Amino acid sequence: MADLQVKTRNPMPLRDAAERTADFREVALGYDDETAIAEASRCMGCKTRPCVSGCPVGVPIPEFLRLAAQGDFEGAYQKIGEASSLPAVCGRVCPQERQCEAKCMRGIKGEPVAIGAVELFVADRHMQQGGSKISLPKPNGQRVAVVGSGPAGLACAGDLAKMGYRVTVFEALHLAGGVLVYGIPEFRLPKHIVRREIDELCAMGVEIVTNAVAGSSFTVSELLSEMGFEAVFLGTGAGLPKFMDIPGENARGVFSANEYLTRVNLMRAYEQDSETPVFRAKRVAVVGGGNVAMDAARCARRLGGEEVFVVYRRSEEELPARREEVQHAKEEGIRFEFLTNPVEILTDGEQNVTGLRCVRMQLGEAGADGRRRPTAVAGSEFSLAADCVIMALGTSPNPLLGRTTEGLVARAHGEIDADGDGRPSLAGVFAGGDAVTGSATVILAMGAGKRAARAIDAYLRGLHK
Amino acid sequence: MYKILKKRMLNRTTVLLTVEAPLAARKARAGQFVILRADGRGERIPLTIADFDREAGTVGVIFQVVGGATMTLASKQEGEEIADLVGPLGIPTQTAGLRNVAVVGGGVGCAIALPVARRLMEEGAKVTAIAGFRTAEMVILEEELRAASHLFVLTTDDGSYGQRGNVCAPLSRMLGEGEPFDEVFTVGPLPMMKAVAETTRPRGIRTVASMNPIMIDGTGMCGCCRVTVGGERKFACVDGPEFDAHLIDFDEAMVRLRTYSAFEAKSREKHCNLFRMGSREGE
Numbered sequence: 001m002a003d004l005q006v007k008t009r010n011p012m013p014l015r016d017a018a019e020r021t022a023d024f025r026e027v028a029l030g031y032d033d034e035t036a037i038a039e040a041s042r043c044m045g046c047k048t049r050p051c052v053s054g055c056p057v058g059v060p061i062p063e064f065l066r067l068a069a070q071g072d073f074e075g076a077y078q079k080i081g082e083a084s085s086l087p088a089v090c091g092r093v094c095p096q097e098r099q100c101e102a103k104c105m106r107g108i109k110g111e112p113v114a115i116g117a118v119e120l121f122v123a124d125r126h127m128q129q130g131g132s133k134i135s136l137p138k139p140n141g142q143r144v145a146v147v148g149s150g151p152a153g154l155a156c157a158g159d160l161a162k163m164g165y166r167v168t169v170f171e172a173l174h175l176a177g178g179v180l181v182y183g184i185p186e187f188r189l190p191k192h193i194v195r196r197e198i199d200e201l202c203a204m205g206v207e208i209v210t211n212a213v214a215g216s217s218f219t220v221s222e223l224l225s226e227m228g229f230e231a232v233f234l235g236t237g238a239g240l241p242k243f244m245d246i247p248g249e250n251a252r253g254v255f256s257a258n259e260y261l262t263r264v265n266l267m268r269a270y271e272q273d274s275e276t277p278v279f280r281a282k283r284v285a286v287v288g289g290g291n292v293a294m295d296a297a298r299c300a301r302r303l304g305g306e307e308v309f310v311v312y313r314r315s316e317e318e319l320p321a322r323r324e325e326v327q328h329a330k331e332e333g334i335r336f337e338f339l340t341n342p343v344e345i346l347t348d349g350e351q352n353v354t355g356l357r358c359v360r361m362q363l364g365e366a367g368a369d370g371r372r373r374p375t376a377v378a379g380s381e382f383s384l385a386a387d388c389v390i391m392a393l394g395t396s397p398n399p400l401l402g403r404t405t406e407g408l409v410a411r412a413h414g415e416i417d418a419d420g421d422g423r424p425s426l427a428g429v430f431a432g433g434d435a436v437t438g439s440a441t442v443i444l445a446m447g448a449g450k451r452a453a454r455a456i457d458a459y460l461r462g463l464h465k
Numbered sequence: 466m467y468k469i470l471k472k473r474m475l476n477r478t479t480v481l482l483t484v485e486a487p488l489a490a491r492k493a494r495a496g497q498f499v500i501l502r503a504d505g506r507g508e509r510i511p512l513t514i515a516d517f518d519r520e521a522g523t524v525g526v527i528f529q530v531v532g533g534a535t536m537t538l539a540s541k542q543e544g545e546e547i548a549d550l551v552g553p554l555g556i557p558t559q560t561a562g563l564r565n566v567a568v569v570g571g572g573v574g575c576a577i578a579l580p581v582a583r584r585l586m587e588e589g590a591k592v593t594a595i596a597g598f599r600t601a602e603m604v605i606l607e608e609e610l611r612a613a614s615h616l617f618v619l620t621t622d623d624g625s626y627g628q629r630g631n632v633c634a635p636l637s638r639m640l641g642e643g644e645p646f647d648e649v650f651t652v653g654p655l656p657m658m659k660a661v662a663e664t665t666r667p668r669g670i671r672t673v674a675s676m677n678p679i680m681i682d683g684t685g686m687c688g689c690c691r692v693t694v695g696g697e698r699k700f701a702c703v704d705g706p707e708f709d710a711h712l713i714d715f716d717e718a719m720v721r722l723r724t725y726s727a728f729e730a731k732s733r734e735k736h737c738n739l740f741r742m743g744s745r746e747g748e
Contacts, residue, residue: 211551256688277728
């Protein structure tokens, strides 16, 4: 029994699939105290700390697990807080199986420690007990503007506030949180969690201005001159949706995943009293294989989709989505059409979607990115019936800032050209997150925000020497 | 929160709101739009800026009550606040170098035609304003448009006021008489803008249409407002809202505008019932 305990992890308790597809409440139920202690105790405390090397922000994992194993959950939370700004978020949305848990030595002969599940537990426990009593340094009076309130911006703002800077975060939408509120659904990341993280920032003196579009309501150079900021961090994300450029893509019933998810998540279109409509369809095809595709498919299921399928051009092995999301999607009855690529969206005489014309794909040699290139199988065309198609093909950075900011260099797909510390070649301007890397993960964006906070601090210290 | 400083009914279903919004007013220019939300449950409503005052820090919008969200917005009174207003968004109207322009507005679109006409007047262009409405009681901004143009023509479909017919008749007549417009600017219902584009196309007169598709964020994120222009996909929010009318796929735009028509009808009904219940309680 003890041996089994060592080899297999304590599974995350989940709501039953049939029950959870009837609403938008969180799927994961979380550990109880005993399970959290038992799971944390599975950590062997390796001296080489391989798990830490797998974490983009270097959370001291064995250390926080040891505190959790001792039942010191607040201590564990504070330990995570040394490296991460958003533990309750990361515990829920990080692809741990490719990061920390992929490196866990327990995983060699059994299952790795469920690091994410323990992180989620200690973060929620911390919040239940009333959050942090933050002791802030004396304000240094210097003002920094953060543009965008997604994971990069929030992480940057939090670290700068802890250093004594007066930070103002500008958000284009009516609600702060970026992709955490418009992109990731409630059932995966409840919005009250995001709200709490943002409330903590506000308690540290960070000011958040919503309905403020950089590059339109004001320019970056105005922030640095008449608006009185000494440095600016651009964490504007990658919000511009990609399409396939196939016939029928503008028909009624074809949506970008961004549109579909924004209606559902930010505008809460699934609630009875929301004024925002969302397209409710019986047969829904989601094109793409990332987390966004899984999110869209699982939302479609919850909105009454009887047959929801994901169309992906590579095979299951190459799916970029978190394994857990794929698993949860399957449990919820989402079907997968692997090695399949749409070539046309079929419509009726009134331009309503009726289906997809697809080709089967095969995987050839690995391309420059190391992934095997899919090519169409000749003569393999076939049709799939659908009354709604959601395109989840990835996003690229928004062109708005580049158009109005002189000196800001954009790379091929609109990414801001910046160095490792997030410095574009523009005095006082820093950037990070998806705006620099193109669409990536919450944790990578958070890491970039934290690095930029250190670089901004170094820059302003230099300026005031 | 954003305070409503002025509210005026322009006709039975068209409302003018002047809202305190200094950040949007600071940079506002003719042709740009804002997005408003009446309250915490509200839909994001994109509305082209009808008027702005930088010093007072106000933005004026004019909208027609068409669905649940606009009904909620219309129920707000002077002195009350709306939850959100963001802008200015989109690219301003390009007026530089224009000497002789016809500004053709239809229905509530006249609210957008007005600031463009004013701007052209300020820049010294000759402005011909043509405003079309369904019927006399739908007429809005008549005096304002007259004042912002050198020649003003008003039409109604049923002939109950002004010239009978649609806006294309006087436009076509002026073109036939050889009026050398160097641009025609049009804003209004999609079928009207399409008809205007077809009227000017044979003469090769540059024609610009201001589009008002379904939108959510207004910053290029949702892709909902995509319009096909010259075979290319454009986002009305960041690439527009104005495009070359001879290149716009109006038929596709009409289909896309009807995406949520079933929902809108239901929402309108729900709101109307609510209002009815409210008035019964008061009886």
